[in-house]
Amino acid sequence: MKADPRQKEVARRFRKLTGAFLALVFTGISAWSAQAETRTFTDIAGRKVEFSLPVERVLIGEARQMSVVAALKGKEAFDRVVGWRNDLLLKDADTYAAYLKVFPHIAGLPQFGYIPSGTFDLEAAIALRPDILTLNLEAYRPAVENGLIQKAEAAGIAVVVLDFRIDADRNTEPSIALLGDIFGAEKKASEFIAYRRAQLARVEDTLAKAKPEKPLVFIERAPGISGDIECCRTFGAVNFGEMIERAGGENLGSQYLGEKFGSLNPELLVAANPDHVVVTGSNWAQESDIHRFVNVGPSADMAEARKSLAALMDRPAFRNLQAVSRGHVHAIWHQFYGTPFDFVAIQKFAAWFHPDLFPDLDANATFREMYERFMPFAYEPGYFISLDTVIDHDGRQ
Template identity: 50%
Template sequence: MVRKLAIVVAALCCTALRPAAAAEITDIAGRNVEVRAPVGKVILGEGRLLYGVAALDTADPFKRVVGWRDDLIKNDPDTYATYRAKFPKGDTLPTFGGAKEGTFDVEQAISLHPDVVIMNLEAKAATEDADLDGKLAAAGIPLVYIDFREAPMKNTERSMEILGQLFGEEERAREFNRFRAAETKRVTDVLAKAAPAKPDVFIERAGGFSDDCCLSFGNENFGAMVEIAGGRNIAGTLIPGTFGTVNPEQVIAADPDQVIVTGANWQASVPGGAWVGVGPGADTAEAERKLAALMRRPAYQGVKAAGGNDVHAVWHQFYNSPYQFVAIQQIAKWLHPDLFADLDPEATFRQLHERFLPVTYRPGYFVSLAPKT
């Protein structure tokens, strides 16, 4: 034990003493960006990038962060509270609005003298329209794009590699990616061998967040997760991009076998809303009650999934994190319970926390309605 501790301390010391050197990084947007790495001061243009950062800077996920967007605080307050309890520095960091909303304060960002600004790919068009990239470049601050949201099944592995390059944690990033790939194969290998029939699935994005129905996913993000998990995403042929809307009549006509609603704690944005509050430490009984209420809307009248209670809710923030493989396991278990009777997505997520994250796992990320007999 003493020897193991000495090795860990030595490794940390070596990382801390590693001098920064010029490095060219090809980001997710295909841009070649010169950065002095490992970086010491980072602005996170998306607060939920902390999900990936924490897997690399596990001892202190805020140690490089000098500013961040306020979306994690607003859209995932339970995770933020868990991190804040252990790392109070999170409460002292300057916060930013979003580039897409036009509220990212570039002058404030420059004043913090970061070594790099990291943005999610979705912000690229808005960043360029507002010339934020040009202003940062004029101040000698590189901007790097990664992606856990627009095409996460395509870009997550490379995005973690980029974070590893920036932080001087390349091997840690490779270790995370190996774990992610191995856990995904626990689903795909079984499906490849069994070749089961694919149930029709409708994913409702952020059900109950607003009165509108029904936001969903095309062939990426949760849409791709459904396909990988052995289902057929009915919105895949209706939505040309990653995100879009399916009208209630289309849901009724498709008559899905299973419905999966994404949910989270959105009390800050929609107080007392109809959203399903799954996530760390969630009140699952309340989440089930609200999920059942959503199935009474017109879009689900006469739909076989709602009639048989083949209805589930999954943590929305899987859509914007490198943890999608956990959702894939749970969806596979919902769609093919006999094939995946021994698969335990909760145990997988707990193992992810134990191996890579600095906070303790708290269940509450998934709920299902009791089947009707």
């Protein structure tokens, strides 16, 4: 039977359309394959980690790491984030509120507990199908011991260890670079690292040239947050202890604790009689049981912060210290120790410890400039206070 010419034309057009469709499909697959790139990175724990770029779904295992992501990605900071730890809301509620204004959807972002405390829900994490789970270095060993890393990797999740806290001098820059790789912001990461180096050099170059005597400094870790308020939790030669040393001070805790966190005997503090006392503070309203901490941080009330700081200096171990009698008592934002913003704290320490060497060094102005250059929301002052600080009518320094 002779074929109908109309059927031949329909068949011809169908083959043409099918061919075009398949060509588009294969072109799309080829383009995706060309864009996707599997690379191997070395994380801060020294592990070789392989993942494909670009990364689409990230679970942030420490919410304070978002400070770096925000600096690198701006208004796109949360575009690839599928969940995060609950530490920002608990330990830095004011910064969480600042994020919430710009990114209101994060109120519904899944939150997770802390791996070392056993409150991290791995099954819920796997259900979010992340490509990568970021961890802080202090959570790495517990994550190995409880099998979390092995289970996550078996589920196809690459685990990347970062550090802005344990050894900030060594690990901050590579951690920023790793987040730049993960979020496709390598150039911005390089810019931020260069900015941080330049701000540190403003202190370190001057100190290297002047070689001043080092004042003895005692820094107290989060007094008034929980339990009683007796002295004297502090830092060894790490973290804030290291920042004090880089700012030209001698950290009292380094003499007794080495590279650890710990407590000193109050009698030792009295005998040492430091030249400066610094306490760390933040908005810990969500987790404090005694609410006698110094609330410093974005948009903090400076007059109230100074009252809280003065009250802490009325404890027996502090009343007769020369630092107290001279007004060399300060509070600084606790969260400087878990972010790459440590250069701001170092600048402030240097201005406190060596005012003659740094009369024009304004850490508040530095932090404001950094926000204007890198962050997706406006800067709010309130990160430092001293007992000898003059407060204006608006409650600002």
